[in-house]
Amino acid sequence: MPTSTPDGGRPSPAAVSALGLRKSYGDRTVLDGIDLRIPAGSVFALLGPNGAGKTTVVKILSTLIAADGGQVQVAGHDLATDPQSVRAAIGVTGQFSAVDGLITGEENMLLMADLHHLPRREGRRVTAELLERFDLAEAAKKPASTYSGGMKRRLDIAMTLVGGPRIIFLDEPTTGLDPRSRHTMWQIIRELVTGGVTVLLTTQYLEEADELADRIAVLHDGGIAAEGTADELKRIVPGGHVRLRFTAPAAYRRAASAVPGASRDDDALTLRIPSDGSQRALRAVLDRLDSAGVEADELTVHTPDLDDVFFALTGDDTDRPKEALR
Template identity: 60%
Template sequence: MPPQNSSAAAANPAPANPAPAISARGLRKSFGANAVLDGIDLTVPAGTILALLGPNGAGKTTAVHLLTTYLRPDAGDIRITGHDPAKNPQAVRRAIGVTGQFSAVDGYLTGRENLMLMADLHLLPPAVGRRRVEDLLARFELTEAADKTAATYSGGMKRKLDLAMTLVGDPKVIFLDEPTTGLDPRSRRVMWGIIRGLAAEGRTILLTTQYLEEADQLAHRVAVLDGGRIVAEGTPAELKKRIPGGHIELTFADRTELDAAASVLASIGRDDDTLTLQLAGDGRIGTLRTLLRQLDDASVEVEALAVHTPDLDDVFFALTGQKGA
């Protein structure tokens, strides 16, 4: 599956005003004296992808465990497809699928046997289970390896099988806890395509990830968790607009051109070793035209121009004081 460079908002527009598939209000959880979650609110409309970001130990996995009935909150209200897990946990479990940080694949079983085991656990009629298994093997391009033991699979194949096992029960809501950790770049992008496809089918996805590019590519909305609280939430574009720091970098062929440019431009940074100037700027076409006109009027030749706009890494660092998730 070819990589897609556009953001999720462009590649997979969010449905208009859908009812929430996941809703949490005032969610709290402590382990002893350690308050891991301190009153978080989350809303994920049906058919959309929410990326939950946060430093290690911020409580991302705990939040997933609460929403999937693995743990009970100390306080707060949860609804999954309208069901209250405190009153009807089985209805919630029937509606969801979970792919955790660590693979649920049994290496001693073949790919087909792993999927059939899940079909049996979901109490699917044999004919229905076999049909669903074959469909998933084909969808995840695992048919040729279906009768090989999963221990022989590559990391990418195991992760695809793991997600296929999650889909055996045909869940409406899918929780993906760091689904591409350890995958090579190509396998990660294949997985991105699969996740986009699931959302396009109308499934709702809550994704935790360590890869900020992954959140930028996939998520309709991003929530940043830090210190047990949601410190920011919005579309990737909205969060990036909140962070200052956009600039334009000009590169020159020699020191003479660099000096000439520095004499006519208000730079915010200069590097004589790399022959570059940095200028404050948002990268808009009008800004660039004005800049190039100034240089042209001063007879200064520019060898290269690059525009830097804040990315989710900048957002993450500004909100949490850490680089990376």
């Protein structure tokens, strides 16, 4: 199904689409008929515990392994009948760096240019531009083995961009990086998307998905347990609430009478009202307060975070919110 743009305009075309994607290794089913649609020019994040199939999805979409079933299109090309065109449109950065530590950063880049059959002058131009863009120009002549972890990851992505891919698969790109390097990598990803690149990101860092992704899918038990924006996913887990605090006891009592079902804290003069955090739910609370002629001194909205979503969706069936799995 097409996905409308946030401003209600025409739907964004799909950079990647998969229907009924299946993959097994022996008796173990890794992907059990999953569907994906990734709009062009967006960041799509795959979340899931170890062994959920995130890397398997990336390997299939990047033509590294074959699926057992399903239909896949990448950049408008059928994966089964035109894999070469798919390879020409994508770039892949895996969990483990493809950087050769025995040669310099510049030589790594020039090697990629040769692999993409760029003319010598064009290869040097692209190499220089990318090294400058990724803040690696000063270290270009040094062996890559001397680079920090963050520098190696930046070089890895720079190498991926040599061929000018329209779609990039980033398989856990910030694993092992310190917080500063991780935030630098996030900024690089945002800049790529601003430039029109589509990014499929796999990650175990929930904050990373929350910060970067336009849409998120949670993989579990061979299927997609839930998919949506970060805000949509947070609303499927119970525990959200609106908290009202009052300084005047009389206002507190009137509000408690006006909002049935609220949990009271008479000592702190606070009310806690179950809520999904949506605008409609918040307006309903405010309308009740207006009708009672009372105004809260402080109003805060609390919604579950992606940690709550992740554990709810990938825990035992008895702990999982049933409405999230439909």
